[in-house]
Amino acid sequence: MTNAATTPSGQPLGISHRPSPTEAMFAKFKAEDKPAFIGYLPYGFPDPEVSLDAFRTMVEHGVDAVEIGLPYSDPVMDGPVIQAASSIALNNGETIRRVFEAVETVANAGGVPLIMSYWNLIYHYGVEKFARDFENAGGAGLITPDLIPDEAGEWIEASDRHGLDRIFLVSPDSADERLEVVARNARGFVYAAARMGVTGERASIDASPETLVARTRKAGAKNVCVGIGVSTAEQGAKVGSYADGVIVGSALVHTLLADDNRSPRDTAEGLKLLAAKSEELAAGIHGARA
Amino acid sequence: MSVLDELVAGALEDQRTRERTVSLEDVRKAALAAPAPIDAKRWLKRADGIPVIAEIKRASPSKGHLSDIPDPAALAREYERGGASAISVLTEGRRFLGSLDDLDKVRAAVHIPVLRKDFIVTDYQIFEARAHGADLVLLIVAALDDAKLRHLLGLAHELGMTVLVETHTREEIERAIAAGAKVIGINARNLKNLRVDVNKYAELADDLPHDVIRVAESGVFGAVEVEDYGRAGADAVLVGEGVATADDHELAVERLVKAGARVKASETTPLSEHHGPYWGQFGGRYVPEALITALDELERVYDEAKKDPEFHKEFMTLQQRYVGRPSPLTEAPRFAKLIREKTGLDARVFLKREDLNHTGAHKINNALGQALLVKRMGKTRVIAETGAGQHGVATATVCAMLGLKCRIYMGQIDARRQALNVARMRMLGAEVVEVTLGDKILKDAINEALRDWVTNVKDTHYLLGTVAGPHPFPEMVRDFQKIIGEEAKQQLKDWYGIDHPDAVCACVGGGSNAIGVMNAFLDDERVNLYGYEAGGNGPESGRHAIRFAPGTGQLGMFQGAKSYLLETDEGQTLDTYSISAGLDYASVGPEHAWLKDIGRVNYSWATDEEAMNAFRDLSQTEGIIPAIESSHAVAGSFKAAADLKAKGYDKAVMIINISGRGDKDMATAGKWFGYLTDDQTAALEVTGAHGNTVA
Numbered sequence: 001m002t003n004a005a006t007t008p009s010g011q012p013l014g015i016s017h018r019p020s021p022t023e024a025m026f027a028k029f030k031a032e033d034k035p036a037f038i039g040y041l042p043y044g045f046p047d048p049e050v051s052l053d054a055f056r057t058m059v060e061h062g063v064d065a066v067e068i069g070l071p072y073s074d075p076v077m078d079g080p081v082i083q084a085a086s087s088i089a090l091n092n093g094e095t096i097r098r099v100f101e102a103v104e105t106v107a108n109a110g111g112v113p114l115i116m117s118y119w120n121l122i123y124h125y126g127v128e129k130f131a132r133d134f135e136n137a138g139g140a141g142l143i144t145p146d147l148i149p150d151e152a153g154e155w156i157e158a159s160d161r162h163g164l165d166r167i168f169l170v171s172p173d174s175a176d177e178r179l180e181v182v183a184r185n186a187r188g189f190v191y192a193a194a195r196m197g198v199t200g201e202r203a204s205i206d207a208s209p210e211t212l213v214a215r216t217r218k219a220g221a222k223n224v225c226v227g228i229g230v231s232t233a234e235q236g237a238k239v240g241s242y243a244d245g246v247i248v249g250s251a252l253v254h255t256l257l258a259d260d261n262r263s264p265r266d267t268a269e270g271l272k273l274l275a276a277k278s279e280e281l282a283a284g285i286h287g288a289r290a
Numbered sequence: 291m292s293v294l295d296e297l298v299a300g301a302l303e304d305q306r307t308r309e310r311t312v313s314l315e316d317v318r319k320a321a322l323a324a325p326a327p328i329d330a331k332r333w334l335k336r337a338d339g340i341p342v343i344a345e346i347k348r349a350s351p352s353k354g355h356l357s358d359i360p361d362p363a364a365l366a367r368e369y370e371r372g373g374a375s376a377i378s379v380l381t382e383g384r385r386f387l388g389s390l391d392d393l394d395k396v397r398a399a400v401h402i403p404v405l406r407k408d409f410i411v412t413d414y415q416i417f418e419a420r421a422h423g424a425d426l427v428l429l430i431v432a433a434l435d436d437a438k439l440r441h442l443l444g445l446a447h448e449l450g451m452t453v454l455v456e457t458h459t460r461e462e463i464e465r466a467i468a469a470g471a472k473v474i475g476i477n478a479r480n481l482k483n484l485r486v487d488v489n490k491y492a493e494l495a496d497d498l499p500h501d502v503i504r505v506a507e508s509g510v511f512g513a514v515e516v517e518d519y520g521r522a523g524a525d526a527v528l529v530g531e532g533v534a535t536a537d538d539h540e541l542a543v544e545r546l547v548k549a550g551a552r553v554k555a556s557e558t559t560p561l562s563e564h565h566g567p568y569w570g571q572f573g574g575r576y577v578p579e580a581l582i583t584a585l586d587e588l589e590r591v592y593d594e595a596k597k598d599p600e601f602h603k604e605f606m607t608l609q610q611r612y613v614g615r616p617s618p619l620t621e622a623p624r625f626a627k628l629i630r631e632k633t634g635l636d637a638r639v640f641l642k643r644e645d646l647n648h649t650g651a652h653k654i655n656n657a658l659g660q661a662l663l664v665k666r667m668g669k670t671r672v673i674a675e676t677g678a679g680q681h682g683v684a685t686a687t688v689c690a691m692l693g694l695k696c697r698i699y700m701g702q703i704d705a706r707r708q709a710l711n712v713a714r715m716r717m718l719g720a721e722v723v724e725v726t727l728g729d730k731i732l733k734d735a736i737n738e739a740l741r742d743w744v745t746n747v748k749d750t751h752y753l754l755g756t757v758a759g760p761h762p763f764p765e766m767v768r769d770f771q772k773i774i775g776e777e778a779k780q781q782l783k784d785w786y787g788i789d790h791p792d793a794v795c796a797c798v799g800g801g802s803n804a805i806g807v808m809n810a811f812l813d814d815e816r817v818n819l820y821g822y823e824a825g826g827n828g829p830e831s832g833r834h835a836i837r838f839a840p841g842t843g844q845l846g847m848f849q850g851a852k853s854y855l856l857e858t859d860e861g862q863t864l865d866t867y868s869i870s871a872g873l874d875y876a877s878v879g880p881e882h883a884w885l886k887d888i889g890r891v892n893y894s895w896a897t898d899e900e901a902m903n904a905f906r907d908l909s910q911t912e913g914i915i916p917a918i919e920s921s922h923a924v925a926g927s928f929k930a931a932a933d934l935k936a937k938g939y940d941k942a943v944m945i946i947n948i949s950g951r952g953d954k955d956m957a958t959a960g961k962w963f964g965y966l967t968d969d970q971t972a973a974l975e976v977t978g979a980h981g982n983t984v985a
Binding site: 014015017072073074075076077079083090095096119120121123124125145146147148150151153154156157160161168169170171173174175178182184185193196197198 | 353356511512513514517531532535536537541545549574575576577578579580582583586727728733734737740741744745746747748844845846847848849855857860861862863
């Protein structure tokens with residue numbers, strides 16, 4: 001009898017030396033002098049089946065890595081759009097056990113599957129078990145908006161054993177020492193928040209993310225992606241001119257939300273809008289340095 | 291032939307081969323001539339950490355090849371830089387691919403103790419270890435008979451070396467102790483799963499003599515095992531693969547060292563002076579990185595203020611002249627008679643009257659303290675959450691007094707059931723934001739406050755109202771609230787001539803009034819401490835806010851801290867319910883979680899009905915109307931009295947913390963007890979003021 005944490009002979013797993021999946025992606029993009037496009041959508045939104053179609057749609061229309069969100073009852077880093085989507089997903093039977101179907105869907109479509117989750121969900125599921133199931137599903141890495149490296153002992157251990165990337169966040173007012181802590185413990189890339197605050201679309205992006213990206217690189221990060229507040233192709237192009245990747249969330253989620261911002265849009269129409277938005281953003285981001 | 295027999299036979303054969311080149315006499319001379327060994331025992335046990343013995347390990351019979359390690363000296367230096375307390379060098383060559391050459395190189399490279407790990411069964415090997423500069427040697431009990439074990443231990447000790455004696459069973463441990471072992475390695479791996487078998491370890495390591503150093507020897511890989519072993523009482527850990535095969539060896543060791551320091555720091559006593567971020571396994575900072583700068587600043591400013599007599603002076607002057615402290619300790623003889631009638635306990639009951647503070651509750655102690663810190667930080671805007679409205683009112687009050695901009699977040703349901711407090715806050719100049727997200731109660735107000743803080747952290751302070759949330763809040767709020775218990779203790783002596791109470795009762799939502807009244811008594815074992823959670827309709831109903839009873843709360847991270855949490859199978863926060871808005875919270879302060887785990891505080895609950903009966907009882911026996919929150923403590927005092935009686939007390943002195951006054955709750959109480967006419971009730975229905983519905 002073997003289990004998650006042991007080899008067939010009953011020995012504990014060692015450190016997996018599987019190369020970082022996202023680093024491999026960035027290497028490819030760097031060779032082409034292009035930034036990667038990372039798109040966010042909560043799993044289970046508007047319901048588990050449609051969300052799988054949505055993930056496939058994103059990859060088919062230019063999203064390179066998909067940040068699969070795990071809906072949470074208390075998402076303190078999220079603005080109204082993602083809160084609404086998460087709440088719809090939770091009401092429509094989203095479960096963490098089935099998120100691995102989304103991971104497989106993204107991987108099969110040719111995208112790099114990432115998961116974004118508030119820490120309590122992973123902790124409750126079991127950190128080691130999550131890492132095993134995520135790896136088995138073809139997962140690349142986990143973005144943890146409310147887990148700082150200082151508290152991440154169990155996750156660092158589990159991700160080392162399963163060869164998964166650890167994506168921590170930095171923000172414009174993070175001190176240099178904090179950037180170093182994050183860069184030192186991250187694997188894959190560092191997620192730089194474009195501004196102070198929660199997720200959501202903004203009319204303009206100021207200059208601070210460029211400085212933050214430079215500071216984070218100086219602190220030792222190999223790849224730095226920028227998210228929070230990027231919603232148009234133009235903004236994507238601007239950010240993509242200096243960041244290794246551009247992360248878009250609310251603007252994509254928005255396409256599947258009805259105009260009241262509280263209920264899901266008609267599925268066919270929503271997926272069409274999602275495809276169009278993905279393409280528009282992909283063109284802007286991938287062409288950032290052309 | 292067992293694996294161990296085979297390894298021993300091989301090691302012995304190799305030793306004999308070496309002996310043909312270097313005689314026993316020569317190796318003995320070399321041992322005696324070697325530079326004096328380091329006293330490794332001093333490196334393997336410390337109050338503030340769990341020393342890490344990091345191993346140079348290329349392979350093992352069970353896992354095969356692990357790592358090439360072309361330069362063991364460089365690896366040892368990386369371990370040392372990461373904070374290792376000793377380096378273990380495997381010198382067995384057949385299966386572990388080690389050598390004495392490795393030992394020489396490591397010895398020359400580091401200044402910390404070096405362990406020779408091999409299958410040692412002869413004097414020759416002991417001398418050889420010393421001759422090559424080892425400070426420690428490994429002896430495996432299973433490979434030696436009693437006489438041999440005693441002899442080799444004695445020889446190693448004579449040479450000034452420390453011996454790590456490896457054991458697997460209780461019987462082997464007894465043999466090791468009998469032979470004179472001072473450092474015992476315990477192998478408690480549960481091969482069925484990865485986790486260290488802490489139970490097995492504890493079973494084995496239990497009641498070892500105090501002066502014996504316990505080294506957890508198996509299955510240590512990362513921070514998880516260090517924490518598990520550390521909490522089970524291990525003094526040191528030995529780790530091989532987890533550091534030898536890491537991409538960054540220094541960082542891997544550093545993480546283990548930090549994990550050990552964290553375990554030690556999380557369990558320091560006296561309890562009353564314990565520091566965050568960790569309270570046992572609880573607490574911490576489970577927040578977005580964006581808040582770390584602000585939390586660090588708050589911690590720094592608070593630490594400076596704590597050491598500044600001017601800060602204390604200003605705080606205490608305002609406590610006296612503005613808040614009205616000290617709050618009295620009132621004896622409640624007619625209520626005590628009720629307790630006697632119901633439980634048979636001859637109790638003297640004293641009420642700590644936080645209800646008489648300005649704004650009518652204990653919340654102002656903390657609001658005042660933090661507002662003074664806001665001034666020191668030079669911030670201009672304050673945000674806060676509120677459940678019952680008491681913390682919101684207290685915050686709005688101190689902001690008015692100090693000229694700070696103030697915004698209060700309040701769940702819509704709470705804002706309805708505490709409409710009067712909403713008006714009070716607005717009267718005081720605060721902006722009140724009704725939160726319509728989530729369950730529309732306290733936790734949702736906190737979420738919104740956190741989102742506001744993440745966005746506006748540069749000029750804004752989040753004035754958290756309870757001993758929950760990320761470090762430094764639990765510690766800081768405790769410090770501002772502990773005046774409650776300190777006063778009560780003194781007043782009991784000065785006013786009533788009583789040295790100490792037998793029991794202290796408080797209600798527990800987030801837990802600040804309870805921590806406040808209990809802190810002064812935490813280290814006095816004579817005082818029984820009782821905390822009462824909001825039982826709502828009872829634990830079986832699913833409609834309650836009980837976090838500590840079996841089958842209710844589970845371990846989780848919520849709003850910045852690890853603690854007990856009401857959550858679903860999926861880890862989503864559960865809806866909570868209580869008639870009292872101030873106790874209607876899914877989690878609880880991390881210090882309480884720790885005090886529960888170590889058994890220092892007895893936690894139970896009072897249902898809505900019990901609390902409302904107590905509300906009436908206290909009002910009608912003593913002319914004191916407690917807040918519904920505090921009524922849970924009053925209801926609990928009957929349970930505490932019964933518990934004291936069961937423990938053999940006939941007489942007892944009890945303190946009940948009346949954390950706030952009940953004026954704000956009269957609409958709820960009026961309806962509950964039917965004190966209002968239908969017309970009057972209907973009028974309250976219209977405003978939703980009783981709290982059961984939201985328009």
